[in-house]
Amino acid sequence: MMADVLVTGGTGQVGTSLQALNWPEGVRLYAPLRQELDLSNVASIEAMMKSREWALVINCGAYTAVDKAETDSITAWQVNAIAPCVLAQQAKAQDIPLIHVSTDYVFDGAKTTAYEVDDAVAPIGVYGASKLGGELAIRTSGARHVIVRTAWVISQYGHNFVKTMLRLGVDRTHLKVVGDQYGCPTHAGDLAAALQMIALRHLDFEAAPTGMYHFANAGSVSWHGLAKEIFDIVATNGASVPVVEAIPSSDYPTPAKRPENSRLVTDKITKDFGIHPRDWQGAVADIVAALRQN
Numbered sequence: 370m371m372a373d374v375l376v377t378g379g380t381g382q383v384g385t386s387l388q389a390l391n392w393p394e395g396v397r398l399y400a401p402l403r404q405e406l407d408l409s410n411v412a413s414i415e416a417m418m419k420s421r422e423w424a425l426v427i428n429c430g431a432y433t434a435v436d437k438a439e440t441d442s443i444t445a446w447q448v449n450a451i452a453p454c455v456l457a458q459q460a461k462a463q464d465i466p467l468i469h470v471s472t473d474y475v476f477d478g479a480k481t482t483a484y485e486v487d488d489a490v491a492p493i494g495v496y497g498a499s500k501l502g503g504e505l506a507i508r509t510s511g512a513r514h515v516i517v518r519t520a521w522v523i524s525q526y527g528h529n530f531v532k533t534m535l536r537l538g539v540d541r542t543h544l545k546v547v548g549d550q551y552g553c554p555t556h557a558g559d560l561a562a563a564l565q566m567i568a569l570r571h572l573d574f575e576a577a578p579t580g581m582y583h584f585a586n587a588g589s590v591s592w593h594g595l596a597k598e599i600f601d602i603v604a605t606n607g608a609s610v611p612v613v614e615a616i617p618s619s620d621y622p623t624p625a626k627r628p629e630n631s632r633l634v635t636d637k638i639t640k641d642f643g644i645h646p647r648d649w650q651g652a653v654a655d656i657v658a659a660l661r662q663n
């Protein structure tokens with residue numbers, strides 16, 4: 370198989386993880402840097418899409434600064450909604466599939482159980498609204514597409530909660546962490562492996578399943594519970610760790626409101642693609658171990 374795959378956001382957590390995977394011979398990933406592909410610029414995206422005969426596009430690029438998006442909403446909408454719109458338009462014109470990563474933030478978090486793919490969307494901030502714009506642009510484009518919503522992405526790369534906790538834990542004896550928001554932590558490497566399986570199915574088979582999916586590691590926890598898990602792992606080596614206190618979100622005000630419930634039901638991706646997410650605890654342990662080796 371010879372296939373050129375365009376990966377956007379190649380310097381991010383998910384994009385880096387995708388490139389770290391082994392791909393079958395003949396599948397060549399191309400992940401241009403921002404200087405070569407600016408997702409806030411329509412002409413730049415069109416030029417990249419027309420620059421060669423792509424077999425497939427995986428859109429991992431996004432404006433992910435949730436708080437900054439509240440005041441920088443035009444850029445957030447350009448990158449999270451217009452860029453997917455342009456990618457989808459071009460994918461349709463070239464008759465190639467588009468795989469797109471979206472977010473639990475399209476939901477308001479008011480549901481008391483985990484979110485199904487068809488649950489009503491109602492974002493409570495600019496980031497979630499702009500990501501929903503991207504979903505809608507793709508869904509109405511006529512392009513063959515798979516949208517994978519994920520949540521609470523963590524990894525050894527980039528900026529994320531695990532790295533922040535480990536950094537703060539070095540010189541703090543006491544940490545306050547929000548205890549009333551629940552979600553499914555997701556290893557970027559596990560998500561990348563799921564995206565790879567979907568991509569390979571689509572490269573192999575034009576009628577592979579399309580539509581909306583959820584992927585997150587199995588189980589759920591609060592940010593406070595996640596912090597405790599991280600420090601429990603660190604403490605097994607005899608290292609001293611901070612006391613982690615649970616606080617309500619109201620004690621940790623941020624410019625953007627976060628959903629209280631970010632849990633995602635992942636049954637559909639299992640049924641259609643045979644992807645079985647492992648427990649979040651194993652995922653966290655692997656990330657802490659990888660960071661310790663660095």
Ligand SMILES: NC(=O)c1ccc[n+]([C@@H]2O[C@H](COP(=O)([O-])OP(=O)(O)OC[C@H]3O[C@@H](n4cnc5c(N)ncnc54)[C@H](OP(=O)(O)O)[C@@H]3O)[C@@H](O)[C@H]2O)c1
Nearest residue numbers: 378380381382383403407408409430431433472519521522
């Ligand atoms: N992180 C989470 O907790 C989370 C949760 C749910 C869903 N998601 C979704 O998962 C996907 C991947 O997230 P991630 O955690 O891997 O994100 P990330 O680490 O923040 O990476 C974002 C990527 O997008 C690129 N990018 C941003 N603006 C750009 C622009 N104008 N032009 C070109 N590239 C641009 C960044 O490039 P630079 O390096 O040049 O900035 C970077 O490669 C996104 O769709 C995100 O919405 C993430």
